[in-house]
Amino acid sequence: MTQLANQLASDIQRYIAANNLPVGTRLPERGLAEHFRVSRSPVREALKRLAAQSVIESHSDGGFVVADAAAASPAAELPSAANDDAESTYLRIAEDRLAGALPDRITESELIRRYGPTRNQLTSILRRMVHEGWIERLPGHGWAFLPTLSSSAAYNQSYRFRLLLEPAALLESSYRLDEAALRACKQEQEALVAGGVRTASPAQLFDANTHLHETIAGFSGNLFIVDSLRRLNRVRRLMEYRKAVDRDQAERRCREHLTLIDLLLTGQREAAADFMRLHLRDAAREKASATG
Known part of the structure; x- marks a missing residue:
């Protein structure tokens, strides 16, 4: 696990720099594990390594936050x-x-x-x-x-499946919001809206946006919903890379993500489910018309 923890420490450091996370930003284990698609154990070890380097520091309420040293860390100076x-x-x-x-x-x-x-x-x-x-x-x-989506027809079907799945996840009786995880996603989306969307690679955009959608799906408490969405995102990843990136559209979707997050943070689940449906429908239409 040592090699994986070292790699994750570097990845988390780059993540802090790429998203311009301010000093004091919480770094939840679960959110990072979901973002990098690993278990929480290597994330925990990676955070300890970064704490030893003073890139992050422990918080009085537990966990870790971004420290002053992060701004001067080597990862912040690496090319995008x-x-x-x-x-x-x-x-x-x-x-x-x-x-x-x-x-x-x-x-x-x-x-x-x-x-x-x-x-x-x-x-x-x-x-x-x-x-x-x-x-x-x-x-x-x-x-x-492993198998991936490779046709436009299958790609469009993936969005129709998401339209059935993701709004329904918000209305599950077992729904429980994790405010810390959602606020971490909000910071990520705010960094993109603040200019990051103009320089982020297709992979970075895909990771940030799927991280948000999978985090929200996780609030449903329904393991089948979460697993289905994660499997779908894995097989559609390469198809997303091939799509031409319209930066204006990408920024608009990030702003919609912020609206969705605010609806959830204020307890408006039904409104959030309706907004999710419109958001996915519009994104599907944009992607269907994109070239590349």
Whole structure:
């Protein structure tokens, strides 16, 4: 778990810098675990490592918050993911896989020959792909790509399924809001509206937005709803990368997310369910008309 915790510490540090999280921002274990799609144990270890580096600090009520040292940390000075070599390689692999240019099974040596990353970069990229659910290690040797959405018809069906699922999640009798997790999502969306949406990569936008939707679905208390949405998001991820990113539309959706969050924070569940339905319907229409 040591290697994963070290990688997560770096990822969390980048997450703090990329979203310009202010000093004092809470860093909930569960929210980070859901965002990075790992269990809470390695997140807990990663937070301890960052606390030892004074990037974050313990809070009097428990947990951790962003510390003053985060602003001067190396992660804050790193280039954005959109310009990072590893991010570029990751997106090229995603595009080639979606286009059918890669076989179902492949070795690390073949990936290095084709895309030219260092061994360490490829290890990080493969770990990310495993967490996102579109590749898995084969016993003994090599890797196998997992099924993803690859047609416009299937992509449109995914939105129709979400229209059935997500508004209903807000009306479940077992619904229970986690205010700390929702406020962490709100900070992420506010950072995007404040300018982050203009520079974020397609992967960063997808992660921020699916994190919010999965967090809200989790409030339903219905494990089948949460699992269905997470599975769907894993298989539609690559299709989202292929869509042309309209920054104005992306910003508008983030603003709608903030409206949705405020409805939930003020206890207006039925209004939030109605708003969720309109939000998904409009997003489906925008994506259907997008090229790329």
